[in-house]
Amino acid sequence: MKKQLVVIGNGMVGHHFAEQWMASEMAADYELHVFAEENQRAYDRVHLSEYFEKQSSAHLQLGDDGFYTLPGIHLHLNEAVIALDREAKSVTTAQRQYSYDTLVFATGSYPFVPPIDGRELDHCWVYRTLQDLDAIRASAQGATRGVVVGGGLLGLEAANALRMLGLEAHVVEFAPRLMPVQLDSDAGSLLRAKIEDLGVKVHTEKATRKIIPGDEQRLRMCFADETYLETDLIVFSAGIRPQDQLAREAGLQLGERGGIAVDQHCRTSDPSIYAIGECAVWNNQQYGLVAPGYTMARVAAAHMIGNVGTTFTGADMSTKLKLLGVDVGSIGDAHGATPGALNYRYSNEIEGVYRRLVVSADGSKLLGAILVGDNSYYDTLLQYALNGIALPEHPESLILPDSSGMSSPSLGASALPYEATLCSCHNVTKGDICEAMNDGAVSLSDIKSMTKAATGCGGCAAMVKTVFESELEARGVQVDKSICEHFSHTRQELFHLVKVEGIQTFDELIERHGQGGGCEICKPAVASILASVWNEHVHEAKHLPLQDTNDTFMANMQKNGTYSVVPRIPGGEITPKMLIKIGEVGEKYNLYTKITGGQRIDLFGATLDELPLIWEELIAAGFETGHAYGKSLRTVKSCIGDTWCRYGVQDSMSMAIRLENRYKGMRSPHKVKMAVSGCTRECAEAQSKDIGVIATENGWNLYVCGNGGMKPRHADLFATDLDDETLIRYIDRVLMFYVYTADRLQRTSVWLENLQGGLKYLKEVVIDDSLGLAEELETRMQHIVDTYQCEWKTAINDSEKRKRFRSYVNASEPRKARIQLIEERGQLIPARMITEEEVA
């Protein structure tokens, strides 16, 4: 019989251990049993508040779906271990008893609730699990105000969650400032000012004495200073305590302040039992961050397979995070507790940034740092602190803004030592990255899949990218961003040249900035750029040879050389009369007819000759081209909204139709899809679209840069509760900025992922107008809207343009006679290849 390995707990650390274990050679000799108290498998607790933001937990799940179905692994959900018998080496759950050879505690921690009278009342919650969040959400129904007890890191996360539920959020903190562990008083007050600007009310130096039923609201919190605050719900987030109950009962040795004591191999006082993560204490210290937990998981797994060289001897507790949209960073000895430590401080109340450096007495080493308002300094500072790199001559230059006239010597990737840890979640050093490159990694995604760097919390992504690129350069690899052999420019650069130099044609562009005759890569790319900038008809003689056949003939070529036709049906709304017309046209030309995923109708099997005839009839009936052939707006999918639906809170139909009519015809680097949902049930699946709009009681939430397809991506929440006009303005700007800066054939999702600064940067450009581009972007979009023409309408009214639609210019023989079709389910579909013999 195989040996039994039991893991209690399926949180982030327990999961990480299971992954490490299953990847080891020893895994084959064991059955691994993982017991989870919760009813779902491991998820990302660090980003818990995204559960409200994205309204689902799917993206929080850790690991592949198939992981817990691997042979040799058994995940027991909803099955808490209630007893441990160390002598018999067995654990007991409500269901049965399991024996073990080796046992791992990964029970995590539980939220500390201060012993306040009334803390057991209804509507008092903690913030740790998805179930907690479900309870908070239910409790927020009909509530207007919520209070978080605790102004630490988790407390502020919880306040953000309350805000996302539409509550007026309050934070009550016992200490004189927010995040007392990580921040000093200047940083704490700046953070306070910033989050109060966001509408969160902060009360410091408040000790809650008791909680009683309220007069105006559900609850009243009475403070030690005789004041009180009424609220509808309370979330306790006053710290965490190691979940050591079971270990305590089993007589394992504990730390001075609780927690399961472990040695440098994460082994407890019982040699066949290990403890990892927040339930464990090393040297009486608990590590409440995920990265040290992961390290413990690796150390324990390594020790079990006989590797005693890997040890855990404490961890760096530096943190970088965004709280309520505010950057906060704390590195090493942030408070300057080291004897003789000296400080540099930069404080800018106008821009709302604060930075503090703590350096050694001789000024040579960085001991710690505090950042508020701008975390772009974090990576460099962390490397100085972790690797003991000698500080530059003027250390203050590391925290002064560029405008000070001193160039900030950001620590180049080449200056980092080989052993510098870049990714602390997966313990990846610069050396590991170089090694992966020696083993053939040629792209950032290779690096990620080979080393797992930047796949944990993601905080190191920018640093990993920089190291990778600088290594490439050091190896003499030119990072070639040319679009093709004819232009040594990126699409973005070409776009810029066209706009700035007022270039109108491909010939002009290639003459000035390229070489040779062009190809199927650069021609359509330039055509798209010219269309985005000047918006002329694709059939202008100078543009025609640049287009893909789909654009040339304004239809989608199918595998047998025939085309399909998609009329525009904005928002999927169509009158019975128009519907009948489509049916008539389909019947007349014997077209295969199908409803598309974008709420419109595709008619297949038309020959070139037939296209203008078909469109003549469709246009006469009031249809317009659907641009299904173009790199442009496809559809705006919509649910019926509050016009019919009893749940709808806004008129999603009207908004969808408005958006579709506004952006139809816009040429972009790739296709663009949108959707509008009339309530949070999200029937239009807006979060899988490039632009997604979801109605709220107060307006619209805007999501950007999602897509389905080969690599699906959920859209990111971009702005909330917008009125109609602001919504349109933001979409104008996002789309035009995408058109300006994306690569050829780059969907918005990939564009955003490659955009330096990501979502935050996009918000700055679009919402805060940080580049001063907003007006130009809107004007450019308005130009496209104003110059819209139905390309098919223009084409059928122009005899020269119509001449293009001849299957053979010298034969009246209709092309259709040469295409073999067979009938299937009452419609015609392509038969197979036609050979020369059959035609002759």
Place this chain on the structure above:
Amino acid sequence: MNAASTASLQWQNVCHRKDLVPHSGIAVMLGKEPVAVFWLPGHDTELYAIGHTDPFSGSEVLAHGILCESQGIWSVASPLYKQHFRLDTGRCIEAPEVGVDVWAVRVEQDWVQIGNILIG
């Protein structure tokens, strides 16, 4: 086009010069054979005629592909699966064992004419 070297050919009118589309292609029927005719105004060789049927899909689509130049060699990219066919030899650049027919082609008194003998 050098008329002397092609004097022995018989020429057939396939379309008017005005039917040509600069820097692009059109399809004509040469008897029962669909042929793609490409026009590159201003180049040493301005006219090319190759088979219209894409050998990879068996569909008549090559005249609708985009014209491409690489190191002086002109080809057309099939609109279906994007293989390149040389305009001068008909060979597929990605798979030289595959190719399409090539005909002599010229303009004579505003008529586009195709020779009756395959040249490639």
